[in-house]
Amino acid sequence: MATITLLDDSTRPIAPKLEGATAHHELPGKHLKMIHRYHLQELNQVRRFLDEFEAGEPKLAELSKAASTLKMHASMRLFGNLCGQECEMLNAHHSIESQMMFPVLHNRGNDGIKRVVERLMAEHDIIHYFLKELEIKANKIQQNPATENFESLKETFKNLEKIIRSHFKYEETQLEVALGFYGVEI
Ligand SMILES: [Fe+2]
Ligand SMILES: [Fe+2]
Known part of the structure; x- marks a missing residue:
């Protein structure tokens, strides 16, 4: 998968200055930035729980073996739950962008903005x-809170976290002026 190249800043188009x-x-x-801050706070909470x-x-x-297993399973399930909620919220955010905001901006924007x-x-x-x-793995850990399922869920969460942070930063920097300039509503 082309994840690394996609997240490489040097391959990301830069928005032109809008006269x-x-x-x-x-x-x-600024509004978009605030929405991103909210999602990042949620991500931070999941990350804190994990740490x-x-x-x-x-x-x-x-603890005794039985008590420690019980506690461990409860924590793994809770982590799954938090990841599941995170999925829903981020899916909703990206759907609004992909289906409503971006097509309008692509339509109205100049070539440089279109590339972004x-x-x-x-x-x-x-x-x-x-x-x-993440959603599939979060569901799986509800059924079976095993260590290998937890490790696998954790890995996907960490990958996603890295991607989201990088994507948000790129998006809000490049669209800082363009959304308002081209009259795109959030
Ligand atoms: Fe986005
Ligand atoms: Fe966004």
Whole structure:
């Protein structure tokens, strides 16, 4: 999969300077940034849970075998739950962008903006692939909270987290002015 190339900043098109843009045009871009901040806070919470769970693992070993297994399974299921919620929220965000905002911006934008939008759409395809994978693994751990399922879910979450952070940054930087300039509503 072309994940690495897609996330390589040097291969990402840069939005052209839009002549005649004013501070007023930055408002929708600021709104998008705020929405991204919200999703990043949610991601941070899942990440914190994961880190605390991993840090607490040695303590679990001090419990009796039965109690530690029970606690471990509950934590794995909870992690699955959090990942599942994250999938839903990010899917909703990307659907709005891919189906409503980006087609309008692609239609109205100049060639430089069109290239940025096409790239963002391609990144959405990759993100969608990981979200699907995360969803499947999050469901699987509900059925069977086994260590190998947890490790596998964790790996997908970490990959997705890296991709989302990079994608958000690219998207909000390049669309900072373009959304307002071309009258695209969020
Ligand atoms: Fe996006
Ligand atoms: Fe976005």
